[in-house]
Amino acid sequence: MSVWGRWGNVGGVLVPVIGFVAAIVLLWDEAIAVRELLIMVVLYLLTGFGITVGFHRLLTHRSFEASGGVRVVLAVLGSMAVQGPVINWVADHRKHHAFTDEEGDPHSPHLSRLPGLLGGLSGLWHAHVGWLFTDEGRADRERYAPDLMRDPALRTIDRLFFVWVLLGLALPFALGWLLGGALDAALTALLWGGVVRIFLLHHVTFAINSLCHFLGRRRFRTDDESRNVAWLAPLSFGEAWHHNHHAFPTSAFHGLRWWEIDPGGWLIRALERLGLAWNVRRVAPERQAEKLLVPAAVARDRAEVRGSAGDART
Structure with missing residues (x-):
């Protein structure tokens, strides 16, 4: 992939986010203020933790x-x-790990059959959102998530998905009404705490x-x-330490150095x-050092991982 191709792909992801920030600046005190921003941030945090801690690290x-109570709350x-x-x-995420960046991966950006820049753009589009609009490559639930299929509580949560979607929209509407005391305040809170919050978290996750x-x-x-994409880590709740995660998929901690925000x-x-x-899985410093790409960096990284706030233990 050429330099222009890479930057074109990055632009396709960043432009919507830049537009979102610009909308806040331009509409401040007209269609958004502190109340709407707080509602959006709180719901972004709650639903984002539901994805990274619940869907990903716990259930996948x-x-x-x-x-059981914690599992249910995080799943909802x-x-x-x-x-x-x-x-x-x-199921889709487990299949992604089974076939990462190879045929069978539901959302790899590297499987396009088109040449050059066109191939890079189509690959990134597929990995970012395109794969959501096709059944091709999607995982068989019985094969990739049999443990969840046997769990009555999770089967119920799965079946009631649209109820939780409506709840995620009803909550900001209700909060806007309670805090603003009027229909227009409720609708504005629904816009930012519902629709915009979903849009932003979608793009962060897709990235x-x-x-x-x-x-x-x-x-x-x-x-x-x-x-690993460091600047994306705070917005993604640590998910952007993605290379760390693929190196040690069962680790509860994706940030493996003390400064890796997770x-x-x-x-x-x-x-x-x-x-x-309980039974929280951690990666020992020795295991990290053994898997380093550059042997000369082993000594340095052993020292760094030992200082990772106690999370790099056996």
Whole structure:
């Protein structure tokens, strides 16, 4: 992929986000103010944690265990992010790991049959959103998520997906009405805390599928094109340490150095301290060092991972 191709792909992801920020600036005190922004941020955090901690780290990779109540709450919050029913999401992601960047991967950006720039653009489009509009490559639930299919609570949450979607829209509407005391305040809160929040979280999540398999840094030996994209990590709750994740898929923590921002990992650590999560999987410093791409960096990285706030333990 040429330099122009890469930057064209990045632009396709960033332009909608830039437009979103511009809309806040231009519409401030007209169609958005502190109330709407707070509602949007709170619901973004709740539904985003539902995806990264619930759908991804708990249910897909079983990187920790939790009580039935915690599993249900996280699964409902993740469903309110409107990224599909929980069992479908888990099955597709497990298939992604089984065939990463090879034929069979539901959303790799590297499988386009078109040449040059056109191939790069079509690949990124497919990885970012295009794969959602086709059944080709989607995972068989019975094959890739049999454990969830046997769970009565998760089957019910999966079946009631559209109820949770409506709840994710009803909550900002109700909060806007309660805090603003008028229909126009409720509708404005619905716009930002519902529609815009869903749009923003969608693009951040989709960027993990696209950008994080396209550009960024690699530290470990893996058989795929996964990358770490540091600037995306805060918005994605730590998911953008995607190369770390592909190197150690069952780790509860995607940020493996002390400075790698990983809010999803922070929440898991908090749940563990409260006794709501246990058997939390961590990656030992020695195991990280063994998988480094550059042997000369082993000594340096051993020192760094030992200082990773106690999360790089056996």
